[in-house]
Amino acid sequence: MLNHMKPIQVTFDETLLARLDRHPMVRERGRSAVLRKAASDFLKRQEAEEIDRRYRAGYADPAKGDCELRDWSGELKDWAAQGVWPEE
Secondary structure (H helix, E strand, C coil), rough: CCHHHHCCCCCCCHHHHHHHHHHHHHHHCCCHHHHHHHHHHHHHHHHHHHHHHHHHHHCCCCECCCEECCCCCCHHHHHHHHHHCCCC
């Protein structure tokens, strides 16, 4: 299935646009392709950062604040004895 391309208008200052136009990838692929790639990369980074934020929030110790990961060693120390390993 082909994606439908929708034209948009983007405003750049002249200096940035000149730098962009001098780049070899822009000359090879065109502005639109490079800007689509930049937008896609931006969204992937934002999604990864959101996943990281949620991961940290999920494992954070509320008593210590959101930035420090909770120390689970005390709660998990007895679990090793619960496992039954088959003899070979």
